[in-house]
Amino acid sequence: MMNTSRITFPVAVCLLNLAISPCALQAGDANFAVGAKISTLGIQAEATVALTDTLNLRGSYNFLDYSTDEKFDDINYAVDINFSSVSALIDWHPFKNGFRITGGVVQHNSDATLDATPTEAERIGDTVYPAEIIGTVTGDVDFDDLAPYVGIGFGNAIGDSTSFSFSFDLGVAIQSYDITLSAPSAALVPGLEDDLRAEEKDIEDDLNDYEIYPVIAFGIAYRF
Numbered sequence: 001m002m003n004t005s006r007i008t009f010p011v012a013v014c015l016l017n018l019a020i021s022p023c024a025l026q027a028g029d030a031n032f033a034v035g036a037k038i039s040t041l042g043i044q045a046e047a048t049v050a051l052t053d054t055l056n057l058r059g060s061y062n063f064l065d066y067s068t069d070e071k072f073d074d075i076n077y078a079v080d081i082n083f084s085s086v087s088a089l090i091d092w093h094p095f096k097n098g099f100r101i102t103g104g105v106v107q108h109n110s111d112a113t114l115d116a117t118p119t120e121a122e123r124i125g126d127t128v129y130p131a132e133i134i135g136t137v138t139g140d141v142d143f144d145d146l147a148p149y150v151g152i153g154f155g156n157a158i159g160d161s162t163s164f165s166f167s168f169d170l171g172v173a174i175q176s177y178d179i180t181l182s183a184p185s186a187a188l189v190p191g192l193e194d195d196l197r198a199e200e201k202d203i204e205d206d207l208n209d210y211e212i213y214p215v216i217a218f219g220i221a222y223r224f
Helices: 011-021 192-210
Strands: 032-040 042-050 055-072 074-092 099-108 111-116 120-126 128-129 138-141 146-154 166-173 178-181 212-223
Touching: 032 166, 042 074, 042 212, 055 099, 074 138, 074 146, 099 166, 120 138, 128 192, 128 212, 138 192, 146 212, 178 212
Parallel strands: none
Antiparallel strands: 032 042, 032 212, 042 055, 055 074, 074 099, 074 111, 099 146, 111 138, 120 128, 138 178, 146 166, 166 212
């Protein structure tokens, strides 16, 4: 888990303010747009500024809360997920039309919690424990602070001929996770603490399937 300082939304705003400099304004008054999107990162509020006639800078704030049930290492967990992130992206329009190639980073302020109360014996780590011994297992899922993003898309909020434009994005964010599990009975049951550490590693291995996170987005923007 990286210990770098988190890039917060105000910092992303500062990046956009920097981009709206006299050199970025030389293209005229059609250099700035705001928009909204629905994506696999959640609901997005987005701003775009023109850097050159083929490069745009995009910044967005993304949020999504939901709950689900998931089985990790044969144990059923109730999962509560709070997605909150800021994206800083560069769009390259090589053909000076709507097609774009995008690269950048997604900064996570996201977290998730796990909760399991087994009703029958379950294997934790290398040991099978009766349900009454396990009690309740809770966990925290921490996302790495920064996730690189690459993708393609169509739509140019700055370059389209009309004030309103539509867009589509298809890409991937490359992310990883740290898991921390705890159980009230761990201090009383010999070996359970060590088995919880092994269980953390097993869940992290299960989450490897989500390290390459697909990002699909549809949106609308208004150019000023």
